[in-house]
Amino acid sequence: MENAIIIASSVLAAAVIMVAAVMGATKGDAAVAVKALESMSRQPEQVSNxxxxxxxxxxxxxxxxIIASVIAIVLVMANPFIK
Structure with missing residues (x-):
């Protein structure tokens, strides 16, 4: 019974880590795209660069x-708390 709780908690923690990483990356991608589009509108001659x-x-x-997901999956698979 203890192992089941540990495994379920590990999977839930991995899911939370992945969701947080994806949401952070989404905000980062949006910020990069917004700044790039602003720069492109100011300097049309530099669009390709x-x-x-x-x-x-x-x-x-x-x-x-991607790195966070791999680390989370590895920690679920190689859980040191499982007996």
């Missing part, structure tokens, strides 16, 4: 929830 930088920044921001 700004667009490349925006895509790189969004890719970097998106790597955070």
């Amino acid at each position: 700004l667009q490349i930088n925006m895509l790189i920044a969004i890719g970097l921001v998106e790597s955070i929830p």
